[in-house]
Amino acid sequence: QVQLVESGGGVVQPGRSLRLSCAASGFTVSSYALHWVRQAPGKGLEWVAVISYDGSNKHYADSVKGRFTISRDNSKNTLYLQMDSLRAEDTAVYYCARPEGGPYFHHWGQGTLVSVSS
């Protein structure tokens, strides 16, 4: 079955960097675009970024553009999110998500918590 397992979250100071990973299994990873979605504590869902199946196309939310970089390594079945110049408002649970038939999110990981605090 499809599994998405995020890792790499933690507590980080403002202005520092963090890299999240999402290990995918149970499907042909190289056939699917993959997304990051985040949720600040007690708040709603915010789409963060998407990368095409082969990594050639990427799109970002305005709130992270220029600071976050989405990438993937299909040989390792892994999705990444490099987060630079972190801000307090980036504090959230970060989910990776896989679409099915259209860019709606049929499969979700359990999420990894990123806390940006001094």
Added chain:
Amino acid sequence: DIVMTQSPDSLAVSLGERATINCKSSQSVLYNSNNKNYLAWYQQKPGQPPKLLIYWASTRDSGVPDRFSGSGSGTDFTLTISSLQAEDVAVYYCQQYYSTPYTFGQGTKLEIK
């Protein structure tokens, strides 16, 4: 960016009664070329990731009980739970996937009256 606005923000319904959540997009999410509305609904329970309920505005995902239904087109959409069950207590989100950034509504918290 397409702004998604849900109403109400919270809702209390008696068990067995109908619950209705509305979602309005700031521009149409209907693709004329395929006549599909690029609109999904999710359910999220505390401590869990969201769960897909409805896509293409009205197609129930596999395993979703038939008391959940989606309707609407263009800019106005509705999620209906025909007979509320205790396990339906959750926050519900709509999402447009017509264009990036793929935006969500602010969420509607559904409780038992």
